Amino acid sequence: MSQPETPARTAMEQLLHTLDLEKLEENLFRGTSPDVGWQRVFGGQVIAQALVAAQRCVAPDRHVHSLHSYFMRPGDPAIPIVYQVERIRDGASFATRRVVAIQHGKAIFSLSASFQIEEEGFDHQLDMPDVPQPEALMGEAQFRELLLDQTPEPVRRYWGRDRPVEFKPVSMDHYVSKEKLAPQANIWVRTTGPVPDDRPTQAAVLAYLSDMTLLDTSLYAHGLSIFEPTVQAASLDHAMWFHRPTRLADWLLYTQDSPSASGARGMTRGSLYDRSGTLIASVAQEGLIRKRANE
Template sequence: MTEAVEKLLETLDLERIEENLFRGTSPDQSWQRVFGGQVIAQALVAAQRTVPADRFCHSLHSYFMRPGDPATPIIYDVDRIRDGGSFTTRRVVAIQHGHAIFSLSASFQKDEEGLDHQATMPDVPGPDEVPHGEDLNETILKRAPEAVRRYWERPRPIEFRPISFDHYLTTDKLEPVQRVWVRCPGEIGDDRALNAAVLAYLSDMTLLDTSLFAHGLSVFDKRIQAASLDHAMWFHRPVRVSDWLLYAQDSPSSSGARGLTRGSLYSADGILTASVAQEGLIRPRRGA
Protein backbone atom coordinates (compact mmCIF):
# COMPACT_ATOMS: atom_id res chain seq x y z
CA MET A 1 0.00 0.00 0.00
CA THR A 2 1.40 3.40 -1.00
CA GLU A 3 1.97 6.20 1.48
CA ALA A 4 -0.72 8.24 -0.29
CA VAL A 5 -3.31 5.46 0.22
CA GLU A 6 -2.34 5.14 3.89
CA LYS A 7 -2.83 8.89 4.31
CA LEU A 8 -6.24 8.68 2.66
CA LEU A 9 -7.38 5.92 5.02
CA GLU A 10 -6.12 7.93 8.00
CA THR A 11 -8.00 10.97 6.68
CA LEU A 12 -11.23 8.97 6.52
CA ASP A 13 -10.80 7.60 10.06
CA LEU A 14 -12.52 10.51 11.77
CA GLU A 15 -12.10 11.35 15.44
CA ARG A 16 -15.33 11.12 17.45
CA ILE A 17 -15.51 14.12 19.79
CA GLU A 18 -19.14 13.73 20.92
CA GLU A 19 -22.14 11.51 20.19
CA ASN A 20 -22.90 13.13 16.82
CA LEU A 21 -19.76 15.24 16.34
CA PHE A 22 -16.65 14.15 14.45
CA ARG A 23 -13.38 15.86 13.55
CA GLY A 24 -11.43 15.40 10.33
CA THR A 25 -8.15 16.79 9.04
CA SER A 26 -6.64 17.30 5.59
CA PRO A 27 -3.54 15.31 4.57
CA ASP A 28 -2.26 17.87 2.07
CA GLN A 29 -2.00 21.44 3.31
CA SER A 30 -0.17 22.73 0.23
CA TRP A 31 -3.46 23.28 -1.63
CA GLN A 32 -5.37 26.57 -1.34
CA ARG A 33 -8.59 24.73 -0.45
CA VAL A 34 -9.67 21.29 0.71
CA PHE A 35 -10.36 18.83 -2.11
CA GLY A 36 -14.12 18.44 -2.48
CA GLY A 37 -13.99 14.65 -2.67
CA GLN A 38 -12.32 14.58 0.74
CA VAL A 39 -15.17 16.53 2.35
CA ILE A 40 -17.80 14.33 0.66
CA ALA A 41 -16.07 11.17 1.86
CA GLN A 42 -15.48 12.43 5.41
CA ALA A 43 -19.09 13.58 5.74
CA LEU A 44 -20.26 10.17 4.51
CA VAL A 45 -18.02 8.45 7.08
CA ALA A 46 -19.49 10.65 9.84
CA ALA A 47 -22.99 9.63 8.77
CA GLN A 48 -22.02 5.96 8.51
CA ARG A 49 -20.79 5.95 12.11
CA THR A 50 -24.27 6.82 13.37
CA VAL A 51 -26.05 4.13 11.33
CA PRO A 52 -26.51 0.40 12.11
CA ALA A 53 -23.84 -1.76 10.46
CA ASP A 54 -26.39 -3.64 8.34
CA ARG A 55 -27.55 -0.48 6.53
CA PHE A 56 -25.58 0.86 3.59
CA CYS A 57 -25.65 4.20 1.81
CA HIS A 58 -27.70 4.05 -1.39
CA SER A 59 -27.69 7.78 -2.15
CA LEU A 60 -26.20 11.09 -1.09
CA HIS A 61 -26.84 14.69 -2.09
CA SER A 62 -24.49 17.49 -1.13
CA TYR A 63 -23.69 21.18 -1.55
CA PHE A 64 -20.38 23.04 -1.34
CA MET A 65 -20.93 26.43 0.32
CA ARG A 66 -17.46 27.76 1.18
CA PRO A 67 -13.93 26.66 0.31
CA GLY A 68 -12.39 24.48 3.02
CA ASP A 69 -9.21 25.54 4.80
CA PRO A 70 -6.74 22.60 4.63
CA ALA A 71 -4.78 23.89 7.64
CA THR A 72 -7.79 23.74 9.98
CA PRO A 73 -9.70 20.66 11.22
CA ILE A 74 -13.24 20.20 9.91
CA ILE A 75 -16.07 19.48 12.37
CA TYR A 76 -18.85 17.20 11.07
CA ASP A 77 -22.18 17.60 12.88
CA VAL A 78 -24.57 14.69 12.20
CA ASP A 79 -28.33 15.12 12.49
CA ARG A 80 -30.09 11.75 12.97
CA ILE A 81 -33.15 12.73 10.97
CA ARG A 82 -34.90 9.35 10.80
CA ASP A 83 -34.46 5.69 11.68
CA GLY A 84 -37.15 3.75 9.85
CA GLY A 85 -37.94 0.08 9.40
CA SER A 86 -35.95 -0.18 6.14
CA PHE A 87 -34.30 3.21 5.61
CA THR A 88 -32.17 5.53 7.74
CA THR A 89 -31.65 9.22 6.91
CA ARG A 90 -28.81 11.45 8.06
CA ARG A 91 -27.87 15.08 7.46
CA VAL A 92 -24.28 16.22 7.98
CA VAL A 93 -22.96 19.79 8.14
CA ALA A 94 -19.22 20.42 7.84
CA ILE A 95 -18.04 23.42 9.88
CA GLN A 96 -14.86 25.50 9.87
CA HIS A 97 -14.16 28.87 11.53
CA GLY A 98 -17.73 28.92 12.85
CA HIS A 99 -19.34 28.62 9.40
CA ALA A 100 -20.90 25.78 7.42
CA ILE A 101 -18.70 24.97 4.42
CA PHE A 102 -20.59 21.90 3.16
CA SER A 103 -23.76 19.91 3.76
CA LEU A 104 -24.69 16.34 2.92
CA SER A 105 -27.88 14.33 3.14
CA ALA A 106 -27.54 10.55 2.91
CA SER A 107 -30.00 7.68 2.93
CA PHE A 108 -29.13 4.16 4.09
CA GLN A 109 -31.01 0.92 3.45
CA LYS A 110 -30.94 -2.71 4.49
CA ASP A 111 -30.08 -5.11 1.64
CA GLU A 112 -33.24 -6.22 -0.15
CA GLU A 113 -34.09 -8.41 -3.15
CA GLY A 114 -35.85 -6.68 -6.04
CA LEU A 115 -36.02 -5.94 -9.76
CA ASP A 116 -32.62 -5.63 -11.41
CA HIS A 117 -31.42 -4.02 -14.64
CA GLN A 118 -28.60 -1.68 -15.67
CA ALA A 119 -27.14 0.29 -18.56
CA THR A 120 -24.43 -1.40 -20.60
CA MET A 121 -20.81 -0.39 -20.00
CA PRO A 122 -19.20 1.50 -22.91
CA ASP A 123 -16.85 -0.55 -25.08
CA VAL A 124 -13.40 0.94 -24.40
CA PRO A 125 -9.78 -0.28 -24.21
CA GLY A 126 -8.90 -1.91 -20.88
CA PRO A 127 -6.72 -0.21 -18.24
CA ASP A 128 -3.57 -1.97 -19.46
CA GLU A 129 -4.25 -0.94 -23.07
CA VAL A 130 -4.09 2.82 -22.49
CA PRO A 131 -0.92 4.88 -21.87
CA HIS A 132 0.27 4.78 -18.26
CA GLY A 133 3.48 4.92 -16.24
CA GLU A 134 6.62 5.67 -18.21
CA ASP A 135 4.75 5.21 -21.49
CA LEU A 136 2.40 8.03 -20.50
CA ASN A 137 5.31 10.28 -19.54
CA GLU A 138 7.18 9.65 -22.78
CA THR A 139 4.29 9.76 -25.25
CA ILE A 140 1.83 12.30 -23.85
CA LEU A 141 2.81 14.22 -20.72
CA LYS A 142 6.01 15.61 -22.21
CA ARG A 143 3.79 17.44 -24.73
CA ALA A 144 1.32 18.67 -22.11
CA PRO A 145 1.38 22.08 -20.36
CA GLU A 146 3.48 22.24 -17.19
CA ALA A 147 0.46 22.49 -14.87
CA VAL A 148 -0.96 19.29 -16.39
CA ARG A 149 2.37 17.45 -16.00
CA ARG A 150 2.68 18.49 -12.35
CA TYR A 151 -0.85 17.30 -11.61
CA TRP A 152 -0.47 13.86 -13.21
CA GLU A 153 3.01 13.22 -11.84
CA ARG A 154 2.22 14.00 -8.17
CA PRO A 155 1.58 11.06 -5.79
CA ARG A 156 -2.11 10.46 -5.09
CA PRO A 157 -4.23 7.77 -3.42
CA ILE A 158 -6.20 7.15 -6.62
CA GLU A 159 -4.69 5.88 -9.88
CA PHE A 160 -6.22 7.28 -13.07
CA ARG A 161 -5.79 5.99 -16.61
CA PRO A 162 -7.76 8.18 -19.04
CA ILE A 163 -8.68 6.66 -22.40
CA SER A 164 -7.75 9.97 -24.03
CA PHE A 165 -5.65 13.02 -23.10
CA ASP A 166 -6.70 15.02 -26.19
CA HIS A 167 -8.34 17.79 -24.16
CA TYR A 168 -5.00 18.60 -22.48
CA LEU A 169 -3.11 18.75 -25.78
CA THR A 170 -5.43 20.85 -27.92
CA THR A 171 -7.75 23.84 -27.73
CA ASP A 172 -10.16 22.23 -30.20
CA LYS A 173 -13.77 21.93 -29.06
CA LEU A 174 -14.34 18.24 -28.31
CA GLU A 175 -17.36 16.09 -27.57
CA PRO A 176 -18.08 16.47 -23.80
CA VAL A 177 -17.48 12.79 -23.05
CA GLN A 178 -14.73 11.26 -20.93
CA ARG A 179 -13.78 7.66 -20.07
CA VAL A 180 -11.29 7.05 -17.26
CA TRP A 181 -10.11 3.86 -15.55
CA VAL A 182 -9.74 4.43 -11.81
CA ARG A 183 -8.74 2.42 -8.75
CA CYS A 184 -7.24 2.75 -5.29
CA PRO A 185 -3.69 1.32 -5.68
CA GLY A 186 -3.75 -0.54 -2.38
CA GLU A 187 -5.77 -3.45 -1.04
CA ILE A 188 -8.31 -2.00 1.38
CA GLY A 189 -10.49 -5.12 1.71
CA ASP A 190 -14.21 -5.70 1.29
CA ASP A 191 -15.66 -3.41 3.98
CA ARG A 192 -18.65 -1.89 2.18
CA ALA A 193 -18.73 1.35 4.18
CA LEU A 194 -15.03 2.05 3.56
CA ASN A 195 -15.28 1.18 -0.14
CA ALA A 196 -18.27 3.51 -0.49
CA ALA A 197 -16.34 6.34 1.22
CA VAL A 198 -13.31 5.92 -1.06
CA LEU A 199 -15.61 5.74 -4.09
CA ALA A 200 -17.22 9.00 -2.98
CA TYR A 201 -13.73 10.52 -2.62
CA LEU A 202 -12.64 9.63 -6.15
CA SER A 203 -16.02 10.48 -7.71
CA ASP A 204 -15.26 14.21 -7.46
CA MET A 205 -12.20 13.86 -9.73
CA THR A 206 -12.25 14.72 -13.47
CA LEU A 207 -15.96 15.70 -13.59
CA LEU A 208 -15.48 19.45 -14.00
CA ASP A 209 -13.06 18.85 -16.86
CA THR A 210 -15.68 16.99 -18.86
CA SER A 211 -18.01 19.99 -18.87
CA LEU A 212 -15.22 22.09 -20.41
CA PHE A 213 -14.38 19.80 -23.35
CA ALA A 214 -17.04 21.36 -25.59
CA HIS A 215 -15.34 24.76 -25.16
CA GLY A 216 -11.73 23.75 -25.83
CA LEU A 217 -10.79 24.35 -22.19
CA SER A 218 -9.65 22.40 -19.12
CA VAL A 219 -9.65 23.08 -15.37
CA PHE A 220 -5.95 23.98 -15.70
CA ASP A 221 -6.76 26.91 -18.01
CA LYS A 222 -6.11 30.18 -16.14
CA ARG A 223 -8.99 31.80 -18.02
CA ILE A 224 -11.49 29.70 -16.07
CA GLN A 225 -12.58 29.81 -12.42
CA ALA A 226 -13.69 26.25 -11.61
CA ALA A 227 -15.19 24.75 -8.45
CA SER A 228 -17.68 22.04 -7.50
CA LEU A 229 -21.09 23.43 -6.49
CA ASP A 230 -23.04 20.29 -5.66
CA HIS A 231 -22.58 16.53 -5.86
CA ALA A 232 -25.07 13.66 -5.93
CA MET A 233 -24.31 9.96 -5.89
CA TRP A 234 -26.27 6.72 -6.01
CA PHE A 235 -24.69 3.45 -4.88
CA HIS A 236 -26.34 0.64 -6.85
CA ARG A 237 -24.27 -2.42 -5.98
CA PRO A 238 -21.32 -3.33 -3.73
CA VAL A 239 -17.95 -2.23 -5.10
CA ARG A 240 -14.25 -2.91 -4.54
CA VAL A 241 -12.26 0.24 -5.20
CA SER A 242 -8.98 -1.70 -5.13
CA ASP A 243 -10.07 -3.17 -8.49
CA TRP A 244 -10.25 -1.22 -11.74
CA LEU A 245 -13.46 0.75 -12.37
CA LEU A 246 -14.45 2.56 -15.54
CA TYR A 247 -15.65 6.11 -14.85
CA ALA A 248 -17.80 6.99 -17.90
CA GLN A 249 -18.78 10.67 -17.97
CA ASP A 250 -20.74 13.05 -20.18
CA SER A 251 -21.80 16.67 -19.88
CA PRO A 252 -25.28 17.34 -21.29
CA SER A 253 -25.29 21.09 -20.63
CA SER A 254 -23.37 24.19 -19.63
CA SER A 255 -24.99 27.59 -19.08
CA GLY A 256 -25.01 30.47 -16.62
CA ALA A 257 -21.32 29.90 -15.76
CA ARG A 258 -22.18 26.34 -14.63
CA GLY A 259 -21.50 22.96 -16.17
CA LEU A 260 -23.39 19.73 -15.47
CA THR A 261 -21.64 16.35 -15.70
CA ARG A 262 -23.03 12.85 -15.21
CA GLY A 263 -20.92 9.81 -14.38
CA SER A 264 -21.33 6.03 -14.26
CA LEU A 265 -18.87 3.79 -12.43
CA TYR A 266 -18.56 0.24 -13.80
CA SER A 267 -16.52 -2.69 -12.53
CA ALA A 268 -14.12 -4.19 -15.08
CA ASP A 269 -16.61 -6.99 -15.78
CA GLY A 270 -19.34 -4.48 -16.68
CA ILE A 271 -21.36 -4.17 -13.45
CA LEU A 272 -22.78 -0.68 -12.86
CA THR A 273 -21.79 0.06 -9.26
CA ALA A 274 -22.68 3.76 -8.88
CA SER A 275 -23.99 6.85 -10.67
CA VAL A 276 -22.90 10.45 -10.11
CA ALA A 277 -24.15 13.91 -11.06
CA GLN A 278 -22.40 17.19 -10.38
CA GLU A 279 -22.86 20.82 -11.31
CA GLY A 280 -19.74 22.93 -11.18
CA LEU A 281 -18.79 26.57 -11.53
CA ILE A 282 -16.99 27.15 -14.84
CA ARG A 283 -16.88 30.94 -14.86
CA PRO A 284 -14.70 32.81 -17.38
CA ARG A 285 -12.37 35.13 -15.50
CA ARG A 286 -12.82 38.81 -16.17
CA GLY A 287 -10.26 40.18 -18.55
CA ALA A 288 -8.99 36.71 -19.48
Protein backbone atom coordinates in the same frame (compact mmCIF):
# COMPACT_ATOMS: atom_id res chain seq x y z
CA MET B 1 20.89 4.68 20.02
CA SER B 2 18.68 6.39 17.43
CA GLN B 3 15.24 5.03 16.71
CA PRO B 4 14.47 3.81 13.16
CA GLU B 5 12.47 6.26 11.09
CA THR B 6 8.79 5.51 10.63
CA PRO B 7 8.15 4.73 6.95
CA ALA B 8 6.21 7.41 5.15
CA ARG B 9 2.60 6.55 4.38
CA THR B 10 1.71 5.66 0.82
CA ALA B 11 -0.89 7.89 -0.87
CA MET B 12 -3.54 5.22 -0.28
CA GLU B 13 -2.58 4.79 3.36
CA GLN B 14 -2.78 8.56 3.77
CA LEU B 15 -6.28 8.59 2.30
CA LEU B 16 -7.46 5.89 4.69
CA HIS B 17 -5.89 7.83 7.57
CA THR B 18 -7.68 10.99 6.40
CA LEU B 19 -11.01 9.14 6.35
CA ASP B 20 -10.56 7.81 9.89
CA LEU B 21 -12.31 10.66 11.68
CA GLU B 22 -11.81 11.50 15.34
CA LYS B 23 -14.97 11.27 17.43
CA LEU B 24 -15.35 14.39 19.59
CA GLU B 25 -18.79 13.73 21.02
CA GLU B 26 -21.95 11.89 20.04
CA ASN B 27 -22.76 12.91 16.43
CA LEU B 28 -19.68 15.13 16.27
CA PHE B 29 -16.44 14.28 14.44
CA ARG B 30 -13.22 15.96 13.37
CA GLY B 31 -11.17 15.36 10.23
CA THR B 32 -7.88 16.72 8.94
CA SER B 33 -6.47 17.27 5.45
CA PRO B 34 -3.14 16.05 4.04
CA ASP B 35 -0.58 18.62 2.96
CA VAL B 36 -0.59 18.29 -0.84
CA GLY B 37 0.15 21.93 -1.67
CA TRP B 38 -3.42 22.89 -2.59
CA GLN B 39 -4.99 26.14 -1.42
CA ARG B 40 -8.31 24.47 -0.72
CA VAL B 41 -9.48 21.05 0.38
CA PHE B 42 -10.28 18.60 -2.43
CA GLY B 43 -14.05 18.27 -2.69
CA GLY B 44 -13.96 14.48 -2.86
CA GLN B 45 -12.24 14.40 0.52
CA VAL B 46 -15.01 16.44 2.15
CA ILE B 47 -17.71 14.27 0.55
CA ALA B 48 -15.99 11.10 1.76
CA GLN B 49 -15.32 12.38 5.28
CA ALA B 50 -18.93 13.57 5.64
CA LEU B 51 -20.13 10.16 4.47
CA VAL B 52 -17.88 8.47 7.05
CA ALA B 53 -19.40 10.68 9.77
CA ALA B 54 -22.93 9.77 8.65
CA GLN B 55 -22.08 6.05 8.45
CA ARG B 56 -20.80 6.08 12.03
CA CYS B 57 -24.24 7.24 13.15
CA VAL B 58 -26.33 4.47 11.56
CA ALA B 59 -26.83 0.80 12.39
CA PRO B 60 -24.26 -1.49 10.71
CA ASP B 61 -26.96 -3.32 8.72
CA ARG B 62 -27.86 -0.08 6.87
CA HIS B 63 -25.77 0.78 3.83
CA VAL B 64 -25.66 4.06 1.93
CA HIS B 65 -27.64 4.03 -1.30
CA SER B 66 -27.61 7.75 -2.12
CA LEU B 67 -26.13 11.07 -1.11
CA HIS B 68 -26.78 14.66 -2.11
CA SER B 69 -24.36 17.42 -1.17
CA TYR B 70 -23.61 21.12 -1.62
CA PHE B 71 -20.31 22.97 -1.47
CA MET B 72 -20.76 26.38 0.19
CA ARG B 73 -17.26 27.67 0.91
CA PRO B 74 -13.76 26.45 0.04
CA GLY B 75 -12.23 24.26 2.72
CA ASP B 76 -9.03 25.41 4.45
CA PRO B 77 -6.50 22.52 4.41
CA ALA B 78 -4.49 24.10 7.24
CA ILE B 79 -7.11 23.49 9.96
CA PRO B 80 -9.39 20.58 10.92
CA ILE B 81 -12.96 20.23 9.65
CA VAL B 82 -15.72 19.52 12.17
CA TYR B 83 -18.57 17.28 10.97
CA GLN B 84 -21.89 17.57 12.80
CA VAL B 85 -24.38 14.77 12.15
CA GLU B 86 -28.16 15.15 12.52
CA ARG B 87 -30.15 11.93 12.82
CA ILE B 88 -33.14 12.88 10.69
CA ARG B 89 -35.04 9.57 10.60
CA ASP B 90 -34.78 5.87 11.36
CA GLY B 91 -37.47 3.77 9.70
CA ALA B 92 -38.03 0.05 9.30
CA SER B 93 -36.00 -0.09 6.06
CA PHE B 94 -34.37 3.32 5.59
CA ALA B 95 -32.41 5.81 7.68
CA THR B 96 -31.57 9.42 6.81
CA ARG B 97 -28.67 11.50 8.10
CA ARG B 98 -27.67 15.10 7.47
CA VAL B 99 -24.08 16.27 7.94
CA VAL B 100 -22.73 19.83 8.07
CA ALA B 101 -19.00 20.46 7.72
CA ILE B 102 -17.77 23.49 9.71
CA GLN B 103 -14.59 25.59 9.61
CA HIS B 104 -13.92 29.01 11.16
CA GLY B 105 -17.40 28.80 12.71
CA LYS B 106 -19.15 28.61 9.31
CA ALA B 107 -20.68 25.84 7.26
CA ILE B 108 -18.53 24.98 4.25
CA PHE B 109 -20.43 21.89 3.05
CA SER B 110 -23.60 19.91 3.69
CA LEU B 111 -24.55 16.34 2.87
CA SER B 112 -27.74 14.34 3.15
CA ALA B 113 -27.43 10.57 2.89
CA SER B 114 -29.96 7.76 2.86
CA PHE B 115 -29.23 4.25 4.12
CA GLN B 116 -31.14 1.01 3.53
CA ILE B 117 -31.16 -2.56 4.78
CA GLU B 118 -30.36 -5.30 2.22
CA GLU B 119 -33.44 -6.11 0.13
CA GLU B 120 -34.19 -8.16 -2.98
CA GLY B 121 -36.02 -6.50 -5.87
CA PHE B 122 -36.15 -5.79 -9.59
CA ASP B 123 -32.72 -5.72 -11.21
CA HIS B 124 -31.59 -4.16 -14.51
CA GLN B 125 -28.90 -1.80 -15.75
CA LEU B 126 -27.57 -0.13 -18.88
CA ASP B 127 -24.68 -1.91 -20.56
CA MET B 128 -21.13 -0.68 -20.10
CA PRO B 129 -19.67 1.02 -23.21
CA ASP B 130 -17.36 -1.06 -25.37
CA VAL B 131 -13.95 0.51 -24.78
CA PRO B 132 -10.34 -0.75 -24.74
CA GLN B 133 -9.29 -2.57 -21.58
CA PRO B 134 -6.89 -0.69 -19.25
CA GLU B 135 -3.97 -2.98 -20.15
CA ALA B 136 -4.15 -1.66 -23.73
CA LEU B 137 -3.92 1.99 -22.65
CA MET B 138 -1.09 4.31 -21.73
CA GLY B 139 -0.37 4.31 -18.00
CA GLU B 140 0.38 7.37 -15.91
CA ALA B 141 4.13 6.68 -15.96
CA GLN B 142 4.11 6.60 -19.77
CA PHE B 143 1.91 9.68 -19.91
CA ARG B 144 4.30 11.60 -17.70
CA GLU B 145 7.32 10.53 -19.74
CA LEU B 146 5.89 11.16 -23.21
CA LEU B 147 3.39 13.99 -22.85
CA LEU B 148 3.84 15.88 -19.59
CA ASP B 149 6.43 18.31 -20.98
CA GLN B 150 3.85 19.45 -23.55
CA THR B 151 1.15 20.24 -21.02
CA PRO B 152 0.53 23.40 -18.94
CA GLU B 153 2.33 23.65 -15.60
CA PRO B 154 -0.83 23.02 -13.50
CA VAL B 155 -1.43 19.77 -15.41
CA ARG B 156 2.19 18.70 -14.83
CA ARG B 157 1.84 19.41 -11.12
CA TYR B 158 -1.47 17.50 -10.90
CA TRP B 159 -0.20 14.40 -12.70
CA GLY B 160 3.30 14.52 -11.25
CA ARG B 161 2.51 13.71 -7.62
CA ASP B 162 1.63 10.42 -5.95
CA ARG B 163 -2.12 9.97 -5.53
CA PRO B 164 -4.37 7.29 -4.03
CA VAL B 165 -6.18 6.86 -7.37
CA GLU B 166 -4.65 5.97 -10.73
CA PHE B 167 -6.23 6.98 -14.06
CA LYS B 168 -6.08 5.59 -17.58
CA PRO B 169 -8.15 7.78 -19.92
CA VAL B 170 -9.32 6.02 -23.09
CA SER B 171 -8.43 9.21 -24.98
CA MET B 172 -5.65 11.68 -24.13
CA ASP B 173 -6.75 14.28 -26.71
CA HIS B 174 -8.14 16.84 -24.27
CA TYR B 175 -4.92 16.85 -22.23
CA VAL B 176 -2.74 17.96 -25.14
CA SER B 177 -5.14 19.75 -27.51
CA LYS B 178 -7.09 23.03 -27.52
CA GLU B 179 -9.56 21.54 -29.98
CA LYS B 180 -13.25 21.67 -29.07
CA LEU B 181 -14.18 18.06 -28.36
CA ALA B 182 -17.36 16.17 -27.53
CA PRO B 183 -18.17 16.65 -23.81
CA GLN B 184 -17.74 13.02 -22.86
CA ALA B 185 -15.02 10.80 -21.43
CA ASN B 186 -14.26 7.18 -20.59
CA ILE B 187 -11.63 6.80 -17.88
CA TRP B 188 -10.40 3.65 -16.15
CA VAL B 189 -9.70 4.30 -12.46
CA ARG B 190 -8.37 2.20 -9.58
CA THR B 191 -6.92 2.72 -6.14
CA THR B 192 -3.14 2.56 -5.85
CA GLY B 193 -3.27 0.40 -2.73
CA PRO B 194 -5.58 -2.07 -0.96
CA VAL B 195 -8.89 -0.90 0.49
CA PRO B 196 -10.19 -2.60 3.67
CA ASP B 197 -12.83 -5.25 3.05
CA ASP B 198 -15.74 -3.43 4.66
CA ARG B 199 -18.58 -1.70 2.86
CA PRO B 200 -18.52 1.65 4.70
CA THR B 201 -14.85 2.25 3.85
CA GLN B 202 -15.33 1.07 0.27
CA ALA B 203 -18.29 3.43 -0.17
CA ALA B 204 -16.28 6.36 1.24
CA VAL B 205 -13.33 5.70 -1.08
CA LEU B 206 -15.71 5.38 -4.03
CA ALA B 207 -17.27 8.72 -3.09
CA TYR B 208 -13.78 10.25 -2.89
CA LEU B 209 -12.76 9.18 -6.38
CA SER B 210 -16.17 10.04 -7.87
CA ASP B 211 -15.31 13.76 -7.62
CA MET B 212 -12.24 13.37 -9.83
CA THR B 213 -12.23 14.49 -13.51
CA LEU B 214 -15.99 15.24 -13.60
CA LEU B 215 -15.90 19.02 -13.85
CA ASP B 216 -13.28 18.93 -16.59
CA THR B 217 -15.66 17.05 -18.90
CA SER B 218 -18.02 20.05 -19.03
CA LEU B 219 -15.20 22.14 -20.56
CA TYR B 220 -14.20 19.76 -23.39
CA ALA B 221 -16.75 21.31 -25.76
CA HIS B 222 -15.00 24.67 -25.32
CA GLY B 223 -11.43 23.49 -25.80
CA LEU B 224 -10.61 24.32 -22.19
CA SER B 225 -9.54 22.61 -18.98
CA ILE B 226 -10.10 23.35 -15.30
CA PHE B 227 -6.33 23.89 -15.15
CA GLU B 228 -6.55 26.89 -17.51
CA PRO B 229 -5.61 30.16 -15.75
CA THR B 230 -8.45 31.85 -17.66
CA VAL B 231 -11.07 29.59 -16.07
CA GLN B 232 -12.54 29.80 -12.59
CA ALA B 233 -13.88 26.34 -11.71
CA ALA B 234 -15.37 24.89 -8.53
CA SER B 235 -17.84 22.15 -7.62
CA LEU B 236 -21.25 23.43 -6.54
CA ASP B 237 -23.07 20.20 -5.75
CA HIS B 238 -22.52 16.45 -5.98
CA ALA B 239 -25.01 13.60 -5.95
CA MET B 240 -24.30 9.88 -5.97
CA TRP B 241 -26.32 6.68 -6.06
CA PHE B 242 -24.72 3.42 -4.89
CA HIS B 243 -26.32 0.58 -6.86
CA ARG B 244 -24.17 -2.44 -6.04
CA PRO B 245 -21.22 -2.96 -3.66
CA THR B 246 -17.66 -3.27 -4.96
CA ARG B 247 -14.43 -4.25 -3.23
CA LEU B 248 -12.35 -1.77 -5.29
CA ALA B 249 -9.81 -4.51 -6.02
CA ASP B 250 -9.59 -3.86 -9.78
CA TRP B 251 -10.09 -1.18 -12.40
CA LEU B 252 -13.44 0.62 -12.68
CA LEU B 253 -14.63 2.35 -15.86
CA TYR B 254 -15.84 5.90 -15.18
CA THR B 255 -18.00 7.04 -18.10
CA GLN B 256 -18.86 10.75 -18.13
CA ASP B 257 -20.87 13.17 -20.25
CA SER B 258 -21.88 16.79 -19.90
CA PRO B 259 -25.39 17.39 -21.27
CA SER B 260 -25.37 21.14 -20.63
CA ALA B 261 -23.34 24.22 -19.76
CA SER B 262 -25.06 27.58 -19.26
CA GLY B 263 -25.23 30.45 -16.80
CA ALA B 264 -21.54 29.97 -15.83
CA ARG B 265 -22.35 26.39 -14.71
CA GLY B 266 -21.53 23.02 -16.23
CA MET B 267 -23.43 19.84 -15.46
CA THR B 268 -21.82 16.39 -15.75
CA ARG B 269 -23.15 12.86 -15.29
CA GLY B 270 -21.07 9.78 -14.56
CA SER B 271 -21.43 6.00 -14.31
CA LEU B 272 -18.98 3.66 -12.60
CA TYR B 273 -18.74 0.07 -13.87
CA ASP B 274 -16.56 -2.75 -12.63
CA ARG B 275 -14.43 -4.75 -15.08
CA SER B 276 -17.21 -7.32 -15.61
CA GLY B 277 -19.62 -4.58 -16.73
CA THR B 278 -21.66 -4.36 -13.51
CA LEU B 279 -22.95 -0.84 -12.85
CA ILE B 280 -21.64 0.10 -9.40
CA ALA B 281 -22.74 3.72 -8.99
CA SER B 282 -24.14 6.77 -10.76
CA VAL B 283 -22.99 10.35 -10.20
CA ALA B 284 -24.21 13.84 -11.10
CA GLN B 285 -22.45 17.12 -10.47
CA GLU B 286 -22.88 20.78 -11.32
CA GLY B 287 -19.92 23.10 -11.11
CA LEU B 288 -18.98 26.71 -11.61
CA ILE B 289 -17.15 27.21 -14.94
CA ARG B 290 -16.63 30.93 -15.39
CA LYS B 291 -14.19 32.99 -17.42
CA ARG B 292 -12.16 35.15 -15.07
CA ALA B 293 -13.11 38.82 -14.97
CA ASN B 294 -9.88 40.05 -16.59
CA GLU B 295 -10.40 37.90 -19.67
